[in-house]
Amino acid sequence: MAIVVNLDVMMAKRKMSLSELAAKVDITLANLSILKNNKAKAIRLTTLEAICQALDCQPGDILEYRPD
Amino acid sequence: MLILGEKSLSVLVKWILDLVFLGGLAITITLPYGLRWYMNALYPTNSENYSFMLGFLYFTGIVCLVLVNEIRKIFKTLNRRNPFMMDNVKSLNRVGWACFIIAAAYILKILFYNSVLTTIITMIFIIAGLFSIVLAEVFRQAIEVKEENDLTI
Numbered sequence: 001m002a003i004v005v006n007l008d009v010m011m012a013k014r015k016m017s018l019s020e021l022a023a024k025v026d027i028t029l030a031n032l033s034i035l036k037n038n039k040a041k042a043i044r045l046t047t048l049e050a051i052c053q054a055l056d057c058q059p060g061d062i063l064e065y066r067p068d
Numbered sequence: 069m070l071i072l073g074e075k076s077l078s079v080l081v082k083w084i085l086d087l088v089f090l091g092g093l094a095i096t097i098t099l100p101y102g103l104r105w106y107m108n109a110l111y112p113t114n115s116e117n118y119s120f121m122l123g124f125l126y127f128t129g130i131v132c133l134v135l136v137n138e139i140r141k142i143f144k145t146l147n148r149r150n151p152f153m154m155d156n157v158k159s160l161n162r163v164g165w166a167c168f169i170i171a172a173a174y175i176l177k178i179l180f181y182n183s184v185l186t187t188i189i190t191m192i193f194i195i196a197g198l199f200s201i202v203l204a205e206v207f208r209q210a211i212e213v214k215e216e217n218d219l220t221i
Contacts, residue, residue: 031221041219 004064005043007036010055024054073149082143089136096129116181128173135166152207152214160204167197 011021022032027047034040048059055062070076095102103122107114138159145151171193178186 027221034219035221039219040221041216043221047221 025050164197164200167193
């Protein structure tokens with residue numbers, strides 16, 4: 001997958017833990033881990049919106065296109 | 069009425085299947101006595117050969133028990149609310165092939181001792197077999213959709 005989720009970088013910048021973010025975005029810790037570890041096949045726009053809101057960032061700060 | 073979950077229709081069906089399985093097991097074990105009693109006391113005008121019928125009923129009976137057991141396995145996963153798993157696809161395929169084996173045995177019986185009931189049972193098993201194979205493929209595709217959905221965050 002050439003799309004990489006850089007959630008941990010942004011979380012480190014905002015000094016937010018995984019469980020804290022899960023509570024703010026209102027998704028389970030398990031699902032957030034799937035997202036963080038690049039195991040997810042798709043991300044809902046509503047989820048992306050909530051993450052951007054919680055981390056106060058743009059989708060481009062979290063998602064990156066890296067050709068293999 | 070609830071279809072799935074606790075105290076639902078699927079639990080009732082599972083319970084009925086357990087009874088059918090135990091009953092079938094009892095009948096299969098006592099088949100030599102049961103068949104003689106049936107042929108002599110209940111239906112003395114029959115023309116069927118005792119040893120042929122014994123072998124035929126043993127064979128179809130055991131395949132039928134396998135079939136009922138596979139359906140019981142599927143209902144167990146239904147009652148755990150997680151029916152979309154690869155084991156169920158395998159079970160449905162096995163049910164389909166068991167149906168075809170039984171149908172083949174009944175076609176063999178038609179050649180020796182034909183009756184309307186035998187023909188009807190043969191047709192039912194052929195259709196049930198085809199239905200199971202198609203349903204297995206539907207389940208397989210449902211599993212793919214479920215996996216895709218599970219990995220959409």
